[in-house]
Amino acid sequence: MTSLLLAAILTAGFYVGWNIGSNDAANAIGTTIGGGVLSYRRAVAMLVLFAVLGAVLQGGKVMSTVGEDIVTAPGGEHNPFSELPAIAVATLIAAGLWVTVASSLGFPVSTSQSMVGAVMGAGLLISALGPIDADVHFDKLLHIGLSWVIAPVGAAIAAFTLYRLFSPALRRVRNITTLHRIFSALVTAASASSAYTMGTNDVGASTGILHALSNGALGWETQMIGLFGGVALATGALTYSWKVVRTVGMGITRLDVFTACTAQIGAAITVWSFNQFGIPVSTSQAIVGGIAGAGLVKGISAVSGRRLSRIGITWILTPAVAACLSFSLGFLVTEVL
Amino acid sequence: MRPWQVIYIIGTIAGLLVGASTSPYTGVAFIWAFIIGAEALHYWLKERRAGRRLEAEPKP
Numbered sequence: 001m002t003s004l005l006l007a008a009i010l011t012a013g014f015y016v017g018w019n020i021g022s023n024d025a026a027n028a029i030g031t032t033i034g035g036g037v038l039s040y041r042r043a044v045a046m047l048v049l050f051a052v053l054g055a056v057l058q059g060g061k062v063m064s065t066v067g068e069d070i071v072t073a074p075g076g077e078h079n080p081f082s083e084l085p086a087i088a089v090a091t092l093i094a095a096g097l098w099v100t101v102a103s104s105l106g107f108p109v110s111t112s113q114s115m116v117g118a119v120m121g122a123g124l125l126i127s128a129l130g131p132i133d134a135d136v137h138f139d140k141l142l143h144i145g146l147s148w149v150i151a152p153v154g155a156a157i158a159a160f161t162l163y164r165l166f167s168p169a170l171r172r173v174r175n176i177t178t179l180h181r182i183f184s185a186l187v188t189a190a191s192a193s194s195a196y197t198m199g200t201n202d203v204g205a206s207t208g209i210l211h212a213l214s215n216g217a218l219g220w221e222t223q224m225i226g227l228f229g230g231v232a233l234a235t236g237a238l239t240y241s242w243k244v245v246r247t248v249g250m251g252i253t254r255l256d257v258f259t260a261c262t263a264q265i266g267a268a269i270t271v272w273s274f275n276q277f278g279i280p281v282s283t284s285q286a287i288v289g290g291i292a293g294a295g296l297v298k299g300i301s302a303v304s305g306r307r308l309s310r311i312g313i314t315w316i317l318t319p320a321v322a323a324c325l326s327f328s329l330g331f332l333v334t335e336v337l
Numbered sequence: 338m339r340p341w342q343v344i345y346i347i348g349t350i351a352g353l354l355v356g357a358s359t360s361p362y363t364g365v366a367f368i369w370a371f372i373i374g375a376e377a378l379h380y381w382l383k384e385r386r387a388g389r390r391l392e393a394e395p396k397p
Contacts, residue, residue: 041341045372048349052368056361223361231353234368238342238349 005085012092013210014232019099020111020202021051021236026248027108027267027283028194029241031291034249035260037184038191044241046188047195048234054199055230060222061275063204087330091122094326098318106243106251107314110282111202116144117319119208121326129334147274148315151281152289154273159266159293163259167297170258183257190264197271198283203229247311248287253295253303263290285315344375 028051029043038046095111095118102109120141173179207229210220220228249255255263267283267290274281288311295303348371356364 042376045345045376048345049369049372052349052352052365056365221361224356227353227356227361227364230365231349231368234349235346238345239338 005089008089009085009092009210010228012089012096013207013228014235016092016096016099016111016115017203017207017229017232018236018239019096019103020198020229021233021238022240023099023103023109023236023244024111024198024202024233024283025237025241026244027287028191028198030108030245030248030287031255031260031264032187032191032249033245034255035187035257037187037257037260040242040245043191044237046192047198047237050192050195051199051203051233051237052227052230054196055203055226055233056199056223057226058200059204059207059226059229061200061204063208063210063222063225086333087122087126090329090333091118091326094118094121094329095322097325098321102314102318103240103244106247107311108244108248108284108288109314109318110148110284112282113148113315113318114322115208116141117322118326120319121323122330124323125327125330125334129331145319147281148285151270151274152285152292155263155267155270155286155289156293156296157266158269159262159290160297162262162266163294163297166262167258180257183261187257187261187264190261190268193268194264194271194283194287197268197275199226199230199233201271201275201281202283203233247307248291251304251307252288252291253298255291255294259291259294259297263287263294266290266293282315341375341379345372348372348375 025044025047029038029040029047032038032043033040095114098114099109099111170179203226207225210225210228253259264287267286270286270289271281271283288308292303292308349368352364352368352371354364355367356362
């Protein structure tokens with residue numbers, strides 16, 4: 001592999017990580033900022049700390065699912081992406097492009113979905129054109145696709161239930177200031193936990209292809225790829241996360257410290273559960289589901305249906321657009337250039 | 338972009354370089370130390386500025 005190609009792979013990988021930071025930062029810190037618990041600056045600082053930690057310590061699980069399990073060579077003796085690194089670069093760029101468009105519009109899309117869609121598009125291209133054989137595992141994709149439907153619904157139910165369970169007991173508490181402090185601490189802890197999960201889940205999904213190449217010319221250990229992805233994510237969160245943070249924290253429903261807390265915990269429980277099986281679920285979907293669930297406790301009018309339906313449309317579009325972009329870019333790279 | 342954003346970006350990229358030249362865990366430790374140190378410094382500066390403003394106010 002030439003050093004130019006290696007530089008292209010790393011640049012494309014960093015671009016995807018940057019996109020994750022700019023779009024998915026809102027999943028971890030949107031509620032904390034929307035609930036008025038932390039300032040934007042302090043929330044981003046906390047996100048950077050925990051996302052980098054999660055990416056290095058546990059990012060490997062999801063990396064291998066995305067990078068090595070969806071598209072394999074017949075017999076499974078080698079990974080098609082390590083044979084065709086130019087297509088790997090096209091896949092990373094395709095996944096990132098769609099997320100950049102969504103971030104600029106302020107929509108919280110799923111970077112996991114974008115990455116999985118792009119990998120599928122590349123797999124289809126490799127199996128259609130060659131020059132090597134590749135199998136696209138639609139059964140794996142079906143499992144991942146099911147989690148995209150279950151994750152937001154599960155998070156909404158979890159947040160709704162948590163709110164209903166704890167609100168009668170909380171109404172009896174007389175010292176409001178102490179209660180506010182306790183929930184501020186809780187939502188901050190839940191946010192930190194979400195940032196950690198983002199490191200394990202989203203960084204893993206975005207650096208899956210780098211992981212697939214790591215046995216070849218790149219020669220990086222899993223933790224180093226995690227650190228690379230984590231730093232890329234931190235850069236995105238630091239530079240371009242405000243638009244999506246505003247949508248998630250202030251655009252879906254009006255958050256207070258208690259609804260922020262239940263939404264964040266509900267989403268964290270949902271994502272953590274899926275991660276135990278190495279399935280790359282979307283933290284964006286989980287947090288939007290969690291916020292909607294917490295808002296629904298106050299009645300259907302408390303939730304912006306228009307905003308939610310627009311977000312839903314971008315979720316449906318994400319894997320399809322990423323797959324088409326990846327297929328087209330990969331075709332351009334291999335056949336035209 | 339605000340100064341704190343630029344400082345944090347420099348810190349995290351420095352952490353990546355430290356991680357690449359030593360070990361990923363050292364890189365993470367560097368990032369943690371850098372950001373917590375920067376936040377502590379920011380807090381201290383803010384408190385000092387507030388204290389000076391208070392001292393400058395005319396006393397009754």
